[in-house]
Amino acid sequence: MFRTLRERISKASDEAAGEIERDIKRGRKVSGKRLDEVLWPLEVALLEADVALPVVEELKAEMKRRLGEARFSRREDIESSISAAFRESLVKMLGKGRTSLVKRVEDGERPFVIMFVGVNGTGKTTTIAKVANRLQKRELTVVLAAADTFRAGAIEQLQLHGERLGCRVIQQKAGSDPAAVAYDAIEHARARRRDVVLIDTAGRMQTNSNLMDELAKVKRIAKPHMTIFVGDSLAGNDAIEQARRFEEAIGLDGVILCKVDADAKGGSALSITHTIGKPVLYLCVGQGYDDIVPFQPKWLIERILGEGDPPEKAEVISE
Ligand SMILES: Nc1nc2c(ncn2[C@@H]2O[C@H](COP(=O)(O)OP(=O)(O)OP(=O)(O)O)[C@@H](O)[C@H]2O)c(=O)[nH]1
Ligand SMILES: [Mg+2]
Incomplete structure (x- = not known):
């Protein structure tokens, strides 16, 4: 060896x-x-x-x-x-289309709306909490939209993050129209002059066209400034296929890869960027709010060359 x-x-x-x-x-x-x-x-x-x-x-x-x-x-x-x-x-x-999410938000319109999509259990809701925390550290005010009205417990899960982070969660009852929740959240942010709206959505298989249509409707109504695909780095080649289908069905602006702490190989970051031509914005490396790291090509290169340490935490790496 x-x-x-x-x-x-x-x-x-x-x-x-x-x-x-x-x-x-x-x-x-x-x-x-x-x-x-x-x-x-x-x-x-x-x-x-x-x-x-x-x-x-x-x-x-x-x-x-x-x-x-x-x-x-x-x-x-x-x-x-x-x-x-x-x-x-x-x-x-x-390097294709590399961009900093925080910078896009800081330079963007108010409220700046970001929608998160992906298959079940990849880490969307946890990632939203991490991104909210990161934006709050930059003195930006955040509203969360509980537009996963489908999975039992999803609203409560987001509500709990909202309480911990001190940001408002806009919700309706389970089973209601996700596009209406997103719309309400944006109206709320506009009325209260909040800076950012982060929209949580229900996980869905990329092959289910009815659910993809529902997501397209949320996007049509909410008109997000960015749509982010949240992928599971453990899904390997399947994550690439998922990203491709979401890109085709609703259009994406960037990718966040989760569970890199469990996988740590990270090659899917390269494959996804290459396949859909959209940048990886962050890697998530654990379940805590600070376990999110801006993606740096250098990290992956060193990983493949066999010289890399695990990615550092958010405080250490700036965007
Ligand atoms: N180790 C590790 N676990 C993570 C990471 N991100 C999320 N998780 C865990 O993965 C599980 C699923 O995360 P969620 O945020 O609920 O995923 P989701 O995509 O919202 O799931 P659905 O709403 O069911 O589609 C939870 O137990 C998280 O704590 C990560 O970067 N590393
Ligand atoms: Mg969720």
């Missing part, structure tokens, strides 16, 4: 050394086949980190483009070049 990915790449390039050194001595570019061999450990590490196969292939193609253009004077240069090319390729992929 090799400890870090770099050691594994180094071993692979040792094995291909004769051929590579011949290429270098003749002043040639290193052949695509040799690069394939040297990149193999990286490919395995990406798959082990739950990065989807088509994304791995595109990343590899991008790296081969970068490395294939280079002429190396020593074999050792290849290892450091791979590491650098990998970082650059990944940052390029993860």
